[in-house]
Amino acid sequence: VEILSGVFEGRTTGAPISLIVFNTNQQSKDYDEIAKLWRPGHADYTYDMKYGFRDYRGGGRSSARETTARVAAGAVAKKILGMLNVDIMAYTKSIGPVTIDMANFDRDQIYKNFLTMPDASKVAEAEAYLTKVKDAGDSAGGVIECVVNNCPVGLGEPVFDKLDGLLAKAIMSLGAMKGIEFGSGSDVTTRTGSENNDFFTYVDGELSKETNHAGGTLGGLSDGSQIFMRVYVKPTPSVHTTQRTVTKDGRNVDVNIEGRHDPIIVPRAVIVIEAMVALTLVDMLLANMSSKLSNVMKVYQT
Amino acid sequence: VEILSGVFEGRTTGAPISLIVFNTNQQSKDYDEIAKLWRPGHADYTYDMKYGFRDYRGGGRSSARETTARVAAGAVAKKILGMLNVDIMAYTKSIGPVTIDMANFDRDQIYKNFLTMPDASKVAEAEAYLTKVKDAGDSAGGVIECVVNNCPVGLGEPVFDKLDGLLAKAIMSLGAMKGIEFGSGSDVTTRTGSENNDFFTYVDGELSKETNHAGGTLGGLSDGSQIFMRVYVKPTPSVHTTQRTVTKDGRNVDVNIEGRHDPIIVPRAVIVIEAMVALTLVDMLLANMSSKLSNVMKVYQT
């Protein structure tokens, strides 16, 4: 990453921080075939329809490469959150059918294996599954979880910009994400209200909740407890198996897509999800500054 | 609903359409106790923290009453979508543990029973469950599904404003929604890419997809196939059972909340979800008008 603007003598100046990453890993190859057809599971067709034209070299903006910029910007957001001790952690919950055992959860493991799994005991099994899938020219999906600790109370806005709504949008704005849940997620649907409500309690004068089924928000505002999200990620659409598709000029064809392909998106998405959560929280942190006139006074009165 | 502005001689004038609904069903009651404590599962605590103050009569903006305005505005959005034959349908998929049988799906049933269930054979069972829960002073959750047919291709914007991201935000901006999935949702995580990709095919010169695991979007843009969403709804937090909570002045107390309470949110949320989807689609429909210069020419050249 190169910083083009906004930083001077080690400090931000208030000007936009412009970060640039040049793609040095481009491979010149023959795009003739790909230009003429729409790959299944990709955005080729929708881009052509929306814009009347597309950049067929690697997918343009619909490529996961686009998320590089999000991670770079997220790093800045994390610095700001760090000043308030807000802590964001995402990790791989499962790779295909292989799910971690929460009893073995060890945060230190996350970046020690390339699958970003916090349970060292499951890594070998997940790797074996992935190798098998990859050898078949195929790809795998999985689950990512993300938690935020020590988030200030009151972030989010009460109607359309609820914090969970904004986080859902931020994460679903990443390609390949097919679902998101907060707190107990789909489990809430078979509970009763008295089972699902999180009771407040003062413990040694400190407010807390006996449970956290809500996943850290109440009425769309952060409530100070842990924010918990679970995200469902589809398998990489780029596979080497023979697929049926169509050409732009109206023919049904079989296609074998060549080239490098990641057999799984999950581990790479872990850091991107952290970035999107960080960016969303900083936005809301700044927006929330003016929620009380007493805050306005704190800033302007000297 | 009363229309205060924006309509004249049966047509819109371009001015904002102002719709007002007066709450004629307010009950004067003693709010003294509720003003002093924070109800579990409600936004009392977070509102007090964010704004330093709250309107304790019925929850203010955190009340589901707020969604009335969304339904009214959604009715206008649906009129516009109707001109393009875009069709939105939401329905109750399950009430607590009672799930409809999709084999019995009958759209005509949805608004014939107060549970908005499209499977008449399950209504009695769901009602029995709900009566039991209600008699215990408790409440129930459930699942809502929503589909959009005949949506134009290309709605949504490719990076941060992906259509699925915007729909997720719109729906998660409703209280009580704890999760949302598109297409196959969490099922994608154990599939391979070759299983999950939707193959394109021309049938009689008409483009279609052999499957629709994606749920109607590709790269965040509508692809012309059915948009499919599943939403997980929590049980109403207002229950009559004894709950533990705290007062604003720092005491742990037991509380029994009196008054009218709906034992379930699901059926009332069905129409609200349709409204939020309609509003989102109209926004994107208008935004998409300028995606091609040829569209600009269509509008301005005579």
Next chain:
Amino acid sequence: VEILSGVFEGRTTGAPISLIVFNTNQQSKDYDEIAKLWRPGHADYTYDMKYGFRDYRGGGRSSARETTARVAAGAVAKKILGMLNVDIMAYTKSIGPVTIDMANFDRDQIYKNFLTMPDASKVAEAEAYLTKVKDAGDSAGGVIECVVNNCPVGLGEPVFDKLDGLLAKAIMSLGAMKGIEFGSGSDVTTRTGSENNDFFTYVDGELSKETNHAGGTLGGLSDGSQIFMRVYVKPTPSVHTTQRTVTKDGRNVDVNIEGRHDPIIVPRAVIVIEAMVALTLVDMLLANMSSKLSNVMKVYQT
């Protein structure tokens, strides 16, 4: 003005403050003729072209009645600014050819005469001019000046949202405003840089500027000195003289427009300009809260 929402027990709740003013002074009259033609100097033609349709009863949103809402909202903004001792004052500088003598400036006079002139010695002359114009079925224009004292330093954003740009937009968003100047305005064009620059100086340890040709901003940010604006207002387009215009069906006609008309906009616009300035300053005051991380810390660290 009736307050429909956002205020409870004398305090704002954080919910939108909804203010409503019902038009109780509507006169039923025959709009048949006015509906068929486009009045000169009014927005009839442009509204018909833009929307394909217009509300011909009194001009709809293009009527000055629309500014009532701005004044009501501006009153709230002024309350917030008052807490920081920011003081906004607008007044009539001239009515047609009659200009006040700044040597006689007396703020207390502004709301003591219906022309909002701060120079009591000129009121009779201005009134005489206005009576003459009105008796001829005609109307008059004039000049308004507006100053802001004690504005915090740093309001406005450095590129597209410069404070002078935002104030210009806010004021030019009022009908009938044809020009705006800041500080020395058009006089700067014949000065040299050394004549026009405002030199900084510390007087008794307090920073000030020797002059204020800039009118209170530097680089688009408030500099703490007096913000000074001059606004040029056109004569009311509604006159009773015979005018040439056209009908929607393509005929050239002479028209005599009947009904009540104000012969001058200026005195009524004085309070509206104050309101728009107040709203702009409050927006920027809130936006500016996050200009420094030290401000973020002031709000969140306890």
Next chain:
Amino acid sequence: VEILSGVFEGRTTGAPISLIVFNTNQQSKDYDEIAKLWRPGHADYTYDMKYGFRDYRGGGRSSARETTARVAAGAVAKKILGMLNVDIMAYTKSIGPVTIDMANFDRDQIYKNFLTMPDASKVAEAEAYLTKVKDAGDSAGGVIECVVNNCPVGLGEPVFDKLDGLLAKAIMSLGAMKGIEFGSGSDVTTRTGSENNDFFTYVDGELSKETNHAGGTLGGLSDGSQIFMRVYVKPTPSVHTTQRTVTKDGRNVDVNIEGRHDPIIVPRAVIVIEAMVALTLVDMLLANMSSKLSNVMKVYQT
């Protein structure tokens, strides 16, 4: 200018068009003195106050260099407007006391002299004035006019985003602009309504206005006639004369600022004003596409 994204095979892809201009003309010099004081007429002081810190090398974002990006983006906007035959022309009206004679107006002259004056007969006089000022280490101001021909009817939005308001903001968002007028500008203040109204008339079946005192808008919407703006530009604040100012540590000092300085902003601002007008018109052109449902139908119905 280098294009980093958004264009492929000579066409735009719908992705943001990223244009970059590297500053190859930077001079390493001793900024020690300038870093310690606030220059008169510059944004040094307000930036330091707003952000607690500034980039003192050339002024950072408060430098006119920032407008390079506006001109580059404006070139794209002009291409779009050109497809609809919308024509924007700005020019120097005066340099200090030297004003062009409109009787000699010749558009071809504008870019034939470095003062962008459309009257060849005044160039020598203006140059002589400028040389005198420059030799004295001083600088000059002036007036720019800008016209738009063939603008579609209906651009702008009726309340806060009136076209004249948006153009005023766009132009006042440039450093050194101290006033802006539309149409007859300040002259309207001494006219009566019957003198100032522009009468509509059909000539050979074509709608026109007998006069254009309004300067091309009615009710904040373009009316199809020529849009006319006049802008007042201050002299360059960077002068070589001795000036009084203060240091950040509280001392009153005399300062002589060295280095390259343009003795006039006007001719360089001409092209920047055209760019800002073009960007504003394209924004409104796209926004206006959805003003009528019949336009929506034109785009979506096939």
